Structure formats: structure tokens, C-alpha cells
Amino acid sequence: MAHGLEERNGKFSFAENGSRERAWHGLGEVFDRPMFIGEALKACRADFKVQLQPIAALSDDIINAIENGESIDASILRGLIVEGKKATVRTDLNAPLGITSDTYGIVQNEDAFKFVDMLCSGLEADRDSHPTIESCGVLGKGERVFVTCKMPEDIILDAKRDDRIETYVVFTTSHDGTGAVRCMVTNIRVVCSNTLAWAMQNNSGRIAFRHSSRVMSRLDLLNKENAEFAYRTLGLWREYESSFKQSLEHLRNIKISERFLEDLVAEVALSDESNKIFLESRNIFHEDIPTRGRNIYLGMMNAMENGIGQDILESGNALWALNGITTYFQNEANFKNSEVMFENIMDGNVYKKVQKAYDKLVAA
Numbered sequence: 479m480a481h482g483l484e485e486r487n488g489k490f491s492f493a494e495n496g497s498r499e500r501a502w503h504g505l506g507e508v509f510d511r512p513m514f515i516g517e518a519l520k521a522c523r524a525d526f527k528v529q530l531q532p533i534a535a536l537s538d539d540i541i542n543a544i545e546n547g548e549s550i551d552a553s554i555l556r557g558l559i560v561e562g563k564k565a566t567v568r569t570d571l572n573a574p575l576g577i578t579s580d581t582y583g584i585v586q587n588e589d590a591f592k593f594v595d596m597l598c599s600g601l602e603a604d605r606d607s608h609p610t611i612e613s614c615g616v617l618g619k620g621e622r623v624f625v626t627c628k629m630p631e632d633i634i635l636d637a638k639r640d641d642r643i644e645t646y647v648v649f650t651t652s653h654d655g656t657g658a659v660r661c662m663v664t665n666i667r668v669v670c671s672n673t674l675a676w677a678m679q680n681n682s683g684r685i686a687f688r689h690s691s692r693v694m695s696r697l698d699l700l701n702k703e704n705a706e707f708a709y710r711t712l713g714l715w716r717e718y719e720s721s722f723k724q725s726l727e728h729l730r731n732i733k734i735s736e737r738f739l740e741d742l743v744a745e746v747a748l749s750d751e752s753n754k755i756f757l758e759s760r761n762i763f764h765e766d767i768p769t770r771g772r773n774i775y776l777g778m779m780n781a782m783e784n785g786i787g788q789d790i791l792e793s794g795n796a797l798w799a800l801n802g803i804t805t806y807f808q809n810e811a812n813f814k815n816s817e818v819m820f821e822n823i824m825d826g827n828v829y830k831k832v833q834k835a836y837d838k839l840v841a842a
């Protein structure tokens with residue numbers, strides 16, 4: 479699966495704390511510690527601004543003049559401006575990123591980094607003096623930016639075995655007019671487009687803000703009401719730790735049969751009609767099951783046995799099964815592009831499938 483990171487002049491717009499574990503793609507800047515806001519912005523080349531600029535409908539004559547290097551009377555363009563629409567433009571490259579309404583609220587990258595850093599370091603922290611950023615990057619041509627901060631403590635499932643799960647706050651914003659500003663608590667260290675994944679499936683661990691004209695006022699954590707809303711909605715910190723730990727321990731203690739696993743994967747991978755055929759025939763190679771559904775089923779079953787992280791989990795329990803399913807979608811499934819993948823995992827069809835699998839496993 480492609481990493482989706484921006485590449486310019488042979489360099490990739492990504493930076494990480496590599497003191498413990500490098501990203502699978504091995505790209506970008508590497509620090510031996512968490513990063514400060516300023517150096518993180520610069521290291522992943524997210525230190526650019528975005529502006530709203532007018533859009534003009536160009537006639538054939540104007541386009542021909544531009545292509546031929548001829549001068550154009552600027553007054554002509556005034557009457558061609560499209561009302562109610564604006565382009566989001568990356569100012570350092572003078573590159574358009576998308577088309578929006580003229581009420582679209584831009585979240586500058588610097589503000590995005592400060593927001594997530596402040597969640598982790600605290601309201602009274604001097605944000606410029608506390609290195610908490612673990613990874614950050616620019617996706618596409620700058621259409622999307624993400625930043626990850628590690629929480630100050632790990633979730634400890636089993637102290638005797640030193641069974642720990644690191645937790646992170648992930649923030650992502652878009653500059654192309656699509657998607658919302660999102661912040662989530664997750665146990666996944668984001669290093670590329672295909673690891674922007676699910677947090678807690680009860681939705682208590684994430685918030686989203688539309689790119690409205692008031693979006694920046696809602697992201698101001700110096701405002702007491704905003705801060706209380708963000709911390710409460712994200713469940714930071716003890717509430718999330720408690721519910722997530724209980725959830726994982728519950729899943730780990732649920733034993734599932736091979737038949738249950740096959741039925742679960744079939745329900746997630748196949749259409750309703752194909753799933754019915756499978757349940758009746760117990761044959762994934764049945765002639766009436768389309769090739770695409772069959773391949774998804776087989777890929778998911780393979781990820782169950784050989785996927786990332788499966789070797790350190792005890793096979794045959796619900797946690798192992800859920801990790802296998804999410805591993806398939808995050809690392810092996812094919813999507814049209816990174817944007818489609820992101821939307822699917824965060825709010826779309828994949829999110830619904832993982833939620834369904836989670837609910838069934840918890841109830842098993």
C-alpha cells in the first residue's frame with residue numbers, strides 16, 4: 479500500500495521520533511526524541527500557509543492568450559470571478575489544492591500542531607518548550623496534514639509480562655475542501671495515509687469540526703468551554719485508558735471457534751447475497767460468489783494468520799481476530815487513492831465493517 483506522502487525534489491514530507499521504532503516506509507526526517515512544534519513543522523515541510531483566493535471562469539480566448547504568453551487585461555477577469563466559490567491555495571508553491579465555498583474555514587498547519595500538542599502537554603504548558611510530537615506529515619500535494627503526539631503514559635494490560643499499549647492523540651486537517659478537522663485518541667502511531675485508522679469504536683475517542691468560518695474559535699483550547707468539551711469528548715485521559723483497557727482485556731478473553739471466524743469474515747467481506755450463499759454452501763469458491771468478494775475474504779483470512787502484529791497475539795481470541803481484520807484494511811486492501819482510503823477508514827464503509835466486526839466479537 480502506498481504511503482501517500484508528499485514528495486518534492488526527491489524528499490518526502492514526513493518526520494518522526496525514530497528512537498524506538500522507525501516507520502515501515504523509512505522516509506523523511508528522523509529525530510532521536512519527540513519533536514518541538516517549530517522543528518516538526520519545518521522537518522515535515524508543513525510550514526506553509528493556505529489562503530482562500532477568487533476563482534475566475536476563463537474563456538477560450540484568455541486560455542489561448544495564457545498558453546501563448548500574451549498579456550491579458552486584468553479588468554476582463556473581474557467579470558469572470560465565480561461568486562460564492564474560492565480556491566484553497568498553498569502560498570509557498572502558489573498551488574491550488576481544492577475548491578470550496580467562500581465561508582470555508584482554513585486551519586493553518588501551525589494551529590493544527592499546537593492544538594494536538596496542547597491536548598497532550600496540558601493547558602498551562604509552555605507549548606514551545608515541550609517536545610511531544612511523535613510523527614507528522616503532509617499527504618498528496620499538501621491537501622492533508624497529520625500530526626501525532628504520544629500520551630504521557632502507556633496502558634498496561636499485564637505488568638508481569640510488561641504488556642503495554644502506547645496511546646496517541648492524532649489530529650488531521652484537509653486543505654482541499656473535503657473532509658472535516660478530526661482529532662482522535664488511538665493506539666496506532668500514524669506514519670502515512672494507511673495508518674490513519676480507527677480509534678475507539680464507541681466513538682467516545684474522537685471529535686470532528688466542519689471547516690466553517692468559526693472553526694478556529696472552536697479549536698481555541700484557552701477557551702475553558704472548548705477545552706472541557708475536547709477533553710470530555712476525547713475521554714482524555716483516565717476515561718479512555720479505563721474503557722480501552724477493559725475492551726482489550728474483554729476481547730482477549732473471548733475464545734472464538736474456526737466456524738465463528740469464517741462466518742465473521744464472510745459477513746465483513748461479502749455482500750448480503752454472497753454471504754447468504756456462503757452460509758448455505760460453506761464454500762468461498764462457490765460459482766455464485768463474485769471474485770472480488772472471494773479475494774477480500776481470502777485476503778482477510780491470510781491477514782488473520784500472517785498480518786502485522788498477529789504473531790505477538792494469541793491466536794483464536796477476539797482481539798486477534800479484530801487485529802487481523804483491521805490489519806487487512808489498513809495495510810493490504812486496495813483503494814483508489816489515499817483520500818478514498820482515509821475517508822473509508824474514518825467514516826465510510828470500512829469504518830462500518832470494523833464496527834460490525836467489533837460488535838459481534840464483543841457479543842460472542
